[in-house]
Amino acid sequence: MIWEGRFDGDEPLYHRIFQRVSLEDNYDMISTNDFVLHGFAVDEGVKRNKGRVGAKDAPDLFRKNMANFPVVNPTFALKDFGNIFCEDGNLEKSQNDLAEKVQLVLQKGGKSIVFGGGHEVMFGHYCGIKKAFPDKKIGIINIDAHFDNREIDPAVGASSGTGFWQIAQLAPIHSMHIGIQRNSNTLKLFDTAHHYGMKYILAEELFFENLPNLYPNVDEFIDQCHVLYLTICMDVFNFAVAPGVSAQAYNGIFPDAAFMHLFKHILNSPKLAAMDVAEVNPVYDNSDCTSRLAASLMNEFFMTSPS
Numbered sequence: 263m264i265w266e267g268r269f270d271g272d273e274p275l276y277h278r279i280f281q282r283v284s285l286e287d288n289y290d291m292i293s294t295n296d297f298v299l300h301g302f303a304v305d306e307g308v309k310r311n312k313g314r315v316g317a318k319d320a321p322d323l324f325r326k327n328m329a330n331f332p333v334v335n336p337t338f339a340l341k342d343f344g345n346i347f348c349e350d351g352n353l354e355k356s357q358n359d360l361a362e363k364v365q366l367v368l369q370k371g372g373k374s375i376v377f378g379g380g381h382e383v384m385f386g387h388y389c390g391i392k393k394a395f396p397d398k399k400i401g402i403i404n405i406d407a408h409f410d411n412r413e414i415d416p417a418v419g420a421s422s423g424t425g426f427w428q429i430a431q432l433a434p435i436h437s438m439h440i441g442i443q444r445n446s447n448t449l450k451l452f453d454t455a456h457h458y459g460m461k462y463i464l465a466e467e468l469f470f471e472n473l474p475n476l477y478p479n480v481d482e483f484i485d486q487c488h489v490l491y492l493t494i495c496m497d498v499f500n501f502a503v504a505p506g507v508s509a510q511a512y513n514g515i516f517p518d519a520a521f522m523h524l525f526k527h528i529l530n531s532p533k534l535a536a537m538d539v540a541e542v543n544p545v546y547d548n549s550d551c552t553s554r555l556a557a558s559l560m561n562e563f564f565m566t567s568p569s
Contacts, residue, residue: 264322265342267330274336279564280329286341289363294371295337297564300363301325301345305508306353307382307422308541313508316545320553321345321377323544328557334565341372353420357386364390368535375560378540380508381410381495385425387538391491392432401487402429402437403480403528406495407446407465407511409439411454422508422541430458438483440524441465441498441515465498465513470520477527490533492563496541496556504555506547517555525559529566537563 265283270276284291292298301321309315325342343363348356360376364387367374376387384404391400404410404426411426420428429435439455439462455462461483463476484490497507500514515521528534539556547553 264325265329274333277333278329279331279333279340279561282333282338283340283342286343289366289370292341292367292370292372293339296372297338297340297375298367298372299340299342299375299377300360301377302356302360302379302383302386302538303345304348304353304356304378304382305380306348306351306356307420308380308508310353310418310421311423313380313422314543314546315508316543317378317380317508317541318348319544320379320542323542323550323553324377324539324557324560327550327554328561331557331561331564338564340564353382357382357389360386361389361393364536365393368394374536375563376538378538378542380422381406381493381540382420382422382425383538383540384410384493385420385428387493387536388425388429388491391489391536395489398488399436399486401484401490401533402435403483403490403492404437404439404495405441405493405498405525406439407441407443407498407509407514408495409442409447409451409455409460409462410495411451411458411460426460427454435460436487438462438480441468443511443513445513446511465515468515468520468524473520473523476524480524480528484531484533487533489535490531492528492534492537494537494539494556494559496539496552499555504552506543506545506552507541508543509541510546517559526562529563534563
């Protein structure tokens, strides 16, 4: 069993997450404000992007490291619909499979949660949100060191680094990228971001004294969308706290007080309908610290009050 943890009692005050999880295959069982989980056990996009493969093994590790967190909200429920795989190298099929399942979740009023996998999960997740809300303006907040807006190389196909470029080809993009590193993005990628109107906050701007300047920017961005989607690529964090990623960041950000204040500010938006975490690579992790950090960030969403 992946979903297991310390048992202190059956009464709700004792509950931990593993006691509120149900394994499902019927989307009609979803109720409004349920958290609904899919694992995206895929890193074909990382492979195509010439990164270190291994992230496909992360979803079950997330489950293991999340199971023991205490339940804070009395109405909390998590429905787990298992993993999506990509054993034949057909990334596009796996992304479409995820999109169709996410669409069902959101149309039932659930909150979509996805554990990656590589950051190619983002394009599939977004497509599902767009299928569910075709007439809504979707805002994407991407906490990441990279823009992931490379043009597709026809000889390679879509990858973990092309998702935002792909979205921009479908419709005007509304995105904000937090934690962007100057030394991880070429001038071409910055130019592409400016061309498509992709807003960003540099990693060097994430410090406590600067929060009064960052909050209005984030609020203005959220005010301009109908539905909010939050995606986290774990390579945004410093190697010291997140060594188990496909592309390590030796000068990445830390999950310190400044970051957590801004992060929780985003989570408190009633527009937030979907969230994923990606790019944890267990092969290179140390004592599961990267997957534990990813699990704890997702748990912050679970602790927010239902809208």
